[in-house]
Amino acid sequence: MTDTVRAAVQVAPRQIELREFPRPAIGPDDGLLRVEANGICGSDVEAYRGHLAMGRGPTIPGHEPMGIVEEIGDRAAERWGVQPGDRVALEVIVPCRSCHDCLTGRYQACRNRKFGHGVTGIDVPPSLWGGFAEHLYLTPGAVLHKVDKTLPAELAVMFNPLGAGVRWAVHLGEVGLGDTLLILGAGQRGLASVIAARAAGAGTIIVTGLEADAHKLALASEFGADHTIVVDGPDAEDTVERVREITDGAMADVVLELTPMAAAPVTHALLAAKHGGRVVLAGLKGGAEVPLRTDLIINRALTVRGAFGVDARGYAEAIAIIESRRFPLEKLHTHTFGLDDTDLAIRTLAGEVPGEAAVHVSVHPHL
Numbered sequence: 001m002t003d004t005v006r007a008a009v010q011v012a013p014r015q016i017e018l019r020e021f022p023r024p025a026i027g028p029d030d031g032l033l034r035v036e037a038n039g040i041c042g043s044d045v046e047a048y049r050g051h052l053a054m055g056r057g058p059t060i061p062g063h064e065p066m067g068i069v070e071e072i073g074d075r076a077a078e079r080w081g082v083q084p085g086d087r088v089a090l091e092v093i094v095p096c097r098s099c100h101d102c103l104t105g106r107y108q109a110c111r112n113r114k115f116g117h118g119v120t121g122i123d124v125p126p127s128l129w130g131g132f133a134e135h136l137y138l139t140p141g142a143v144l145h146k147v148d149k150t151l152p153a154e155l156a157v158m159f160n161p162l163g164a165g166v167r168w169a170v171h172l173g174e175v176g177l178g179d180t181l182l183i184l185g186a187g188q189r190g191l192a193s194v195i196a197a198r199a200a201g202a203g204t205i206i207v208t209g210l211e212a213d214a215h216k217l218a219l220a221s222e223f224g225a226d227h228t229i230v231v232d233g234p235d236a237e238d239t240v241e242r243v244r245e246i247t248d249g250a251m252a253d254v255v256l257e258l259t260p261m262a263a264a265p266v267t268h269a270l271l272a273a274k275h276g277g278r279v280v281l282a283g284l285k286g287g288a289e290v291p292l293r294t295d296l297i298i299n300r301a302l303t304v305r306g307a308f309g310v311d312a313r314g315y316a317e318a319i320a321i322i323e324s325r326r327f328p329l330e331k332l333h334t335h336t337f338g339l340d341d342t343d344l345a346i347r348t349l350a351g352e353v354p355g356e357a358a359v360h361v362s363v364h365p366h367l
Contacts, residue, residue, distance in 0.1 A: 003022065024126035028076065034135055035366075048347075051261065062117070093113060095141060154333045173256060180205075180247055181252060184255065190207060219332065257283050271296065
């Protein structure tokens, strides 16, 4: 056991440095996670580019950490129901667990939360808050989920994107038996939404993507999408008109808008939903002002919901899907990197590395 922990620190846009930090001393109420893998999210890409602020000052990114409990205090073990050697996945948010919002099940709205995985700066002791590190500090309020240790790490670490698919499509979108679902965006969370919707019994699933997303659209079809739409290039199709054609004018029961930094798909989502349909907005736009045609919402009697991350129910059901081994999730995972190549890993998911067609990418600090 070493006295230091290596971690990748983002110090500025497109600047990641490898640093060493003291291994924290663990008391009765906290613990230490040996990070097996951390998935890379589209928001990590936008934060890397400087489009989104994930933390204040230099930060160890990585808000999808999964690994083995290496050290844990007695009270923490009893509270979390875990022991050294257990594999767990961590939620981003660290709630206070005591305020009104926490006690009424709305812990994502906790006003007292001070920490978060992958978003708390290294200036906050003991610095090891993100998953791009050999070890991660388990603060007393962290939310943990046990994961089957027999699963390959690159599959187990998909708990976060699949959790997003479950929550956004099924819990917020309320996709049910026979429903038509339109997913704007073919990234890993769009593909995860296909899986979740298919598991929930959706009738028709339609996915849009760019010409450069051909490999992702092919995966969407393999996981259960009935139709795919290319929205740019020489073969571009009009999303709304194509949905009208597919549904014989009925339009979509549910629309998920998952595209990052793009404004037009928000309007497409409103136009493609049926009268009385549901629209879930989850694609972050980096603070840009997006024109919102409120008359469409009113006149079409639409329900529009914002999707803030994933909650405990979403994670639990996603982990159950992964552990069921019902879907060939290994086809989603395309790239595995070690800690030294964190910068390359993020750029690979961003599509900035020529010749690499990435879908799900993860960093394995002990590789």
